[in-house]
Amino acid sequence: MPNHTDPTDAATASDWDAATLRAALAKAAEWTVDYRSHVEERPVFPAIAPGDVRRALAEAPPRAPESFERVLADFDEHVVSGLTHWNHPGFLAYFSSSTRAPSIVAELLVAAVGVNAMLWRTSPAATEVERTAVDWLRQAVGLPDSFSGVIFDTASTGTFTALLAARERAGAGVRDEGLVGGPALAVYTSEQSHSSVEKAAMAAGLGRRSVRRIETDAAFRMRPDALEAAIAADLEAGIRPAMVCATVGTTSTASVDPVSALQSIAERYGVWLHVDAAYAGPAAIVPEQRAHFRGWEAADSIVLNPHKWLGTSLDCSVLLYRDVAPFRASLALTPTYLESEDDETDLMDVGLALGRRFRGLKLWVLFRCVGTDGLAETMRRHIAMAEAAAARLVEGGVFELAAPVSFSTVCFRAAREGDAAGEERLNREIIARVNASGRSFLSHTELDGRYTVRLSVGSVHTEERHLDEALEALHRAAADLSPGEP
Numbered sequence: 001m002p003n004h005t006d007p008t009d010a011a012t013a014s015d016w017d018a019a020t021l022r023a024a025l026a027k028a029a030e031w032t033v034d035y036r037s038h039v040e041e042r043p044v045f046p047a048i049a050p051g052d053v054r055r056a057l058a059e060a061p062p063r064a065p066e067s068f069e070r071v072l073a074d075f076d077e078h079v080v081s082g083l084t085h086w087n088h089p090g091f092l093a094y095f096s097s098s099t100r101a102p103s104i105v106a107e108l109l110v111a112a113v114g115v116n117a118m119l120w121r122t123s124p125a126a127t128e129v130e131r132t133a134v135d136w137l138r139q140a141v142g143l144p145d146s147f148s149g150v151i152f153d154t155a156s157t158g159t160f161t162a163l164l165a166a167r168e169r170a171g172a173g174v175r176d177e178g179l180v181g182g183p184a185l186a187v188y189t190s191e192q193s194h195s196s197v198e199k200a201a202m203a204a205g206l207g208r209r210s211v212r213r214i215e216t217d218a219a220f221r222m223r224p225d226a227l228e229a230a231i232a233a234d235l236e237a238g239i240r241p242a243m244v245c246a247t248v249g250t251t252s253t254a255s256v257d258p259v260s261a262l263q264s265i266a267e268r269y270g271v272w273l274h275v276d277a278a279y280a281g282p283a284a285i286v287p288e289q290r291a292h293f294r295g296w297e298a299a300d301s302i303v304l305n306p307h308k309w310l311g312t313s314l315d316c317s318v319l320l321y322r323d324v325a326p327f328r329a330s331l332a333l334t335p336t337y338l339e340s341e342d343d344e345t346d347l348m349d350v351g352l353a354l355g356r357r358f359r360g361l362k363l364w365v366l367f368r369c370v371g372t373d374g375l376a377e378t379m380r381r382h383i384a385m386a387e388a389a390a391a392r393l394v395e396g397g398v399f400e401l402a403a404p405v406s407f408s409t410v411c412f413r414a415a416r417e418g419d420a421a422g423e424e425r426l427n428r429e430i431i432a433r434v435n436a437s438g439r440s441f442l443s444h445t446e447l448d449g450r451y452t453v454r455l456s457v458g459s460v461h462t463e464e465r466h467l468d469e470a471l472e473a474l475h476r477a478a479a480d481l482s483p484g485e486p
């Protein structure tokens with residue numbers, strides 16, 4: 001590779017020449033394969049303190065170019081050692097996810113072509129590949145062809161965008177008139193739903209107080225009777241219901257709201273139904289999981305994240321909708337310099353952002369290189385591993401389940417009846433010890449006011465032996481912290 005420290009080198013001053021790029025790609029490819037093969041030898045969570053990485057990096061940018069080898073060496077030494085390794089097979093926290101190999105290569109191709117798909121005309125194939133990939137996902141999860149969609153960065157953006165459309169359909173007229181003087185609106189979602197619903201209400205100008213956190217049953221599912229009562233009370237008070245947001249796969253327990261029952265209520269009152277299936281949505285590809293999704297085919301919008309459980313790299317979140325008109329009614333705006341007569345469904349009209357990454361490519365490549373059977377098999381394996389882990393957790397009598405096991409997510413705790421503070425201390429310390437081992441990584445939540453440990457299987461790299469290791473570490477930590485307990 002040429003030495004790039006000479007700033008007079010014309011090629012360096014503009015861009016790398018072909019030979020330099022080829023050599024850098026080869027090095028990056030070698031690094032990538034090596035990282036993937038050996039990630040398990042690294043601690044899942046780095047043993048570092050806040051500020052350590054910053055201190056290792058130069059304070060100011062270099063004036064002269066440096067060689068890629070040096071940059072890659074620093075990346076390896078100072079950056080990668082400061083990462084939490086989501087692709088580590090022992091990563092079982094939050095909603096565990098991983099990047100499947102084809103998606104890594106697709107991400108490279110996206111960067112290589114470097115297109116901006118803001119309009120069909122600014123990169124026709126990017127729009128059409130996105131439409132195809134979204135439609136393949138729709139077919140794979142068994143939704144009718146009345147749904148089409150768009151790819152955003154995250155589910156938060158998808159839910160926010162759906163709320164803007166719902167707000168418009170509720171007759172608020174905000175696009176042109178703004179919020180002032182408009183009707184008071186309300187959003188209904190369960191007390192277990194993700195914070196992105198509340199955030200969407202904040203950002204859409206409805207305010208947090210417009211969000212009705214509807215009670216859940218003993219299995220953390222939204223209660224239809226409570227939803228109906230809340231809608232009726234609002235109507236009585238002159239407040240206009242704008243959106244019901246049901247969740248299939250809630251953030252803490254992966255519980256499933258009774259979508260069919262909620263849909264009937266939403267339909268009866270003419271309210272927009274949005275389904276947040278950010279985590280669990282891809283599981284509808286697995287035939288025996290399909291029943292969990294009953295009723296979602298009648299929703300107005302659905303969000304699912306291929307970057308959570310399907311294996312595309314972050315970011316790739318799909319928003320599906322049955323009617324594009326309310327989205328266009330809330331967000332379409334075409335200045336003269338963006339006018340074109342090519343296609344009336346430019347994807348910029350459906351969201352806030354104008355510039356659009358070519359995210360469709362990674363979903364399309366993933367489907368082609370893995371196939372829907374392969375994707376289903378991975379998720380089936382994860383669900384089986386989570387169920388087996390749950391059974392083994394309760395077997396020893398030390399841990400109890402805090403919620404029914406749902407999809408690939410297990411919530412549990414070492415119980416200390418009547419001693420809430422002691423129970424929280426104990427479970428916090430158990431998680432801290434397991435995570436400090438560097439071999440497994442767990443997270444927590446709160447259920448019924450009690451501190452709860454979460455374990456979620458979602459990485460293509462995770463095998464049974466990694467769950468064995470996590471369970472052993474959990475039992476060891478519990479035994480060390482509570483000698484004499486069962």
Ligand code: PLP
Nearest residue numbers: 154155156194249250251276278
């Ligand atoms: N919805 C649910 C059910 C989630 O669990 C999460 C995150 O975990 C989100 C939405 C937000 O996802 P994103 O990070 O894509 O905005």
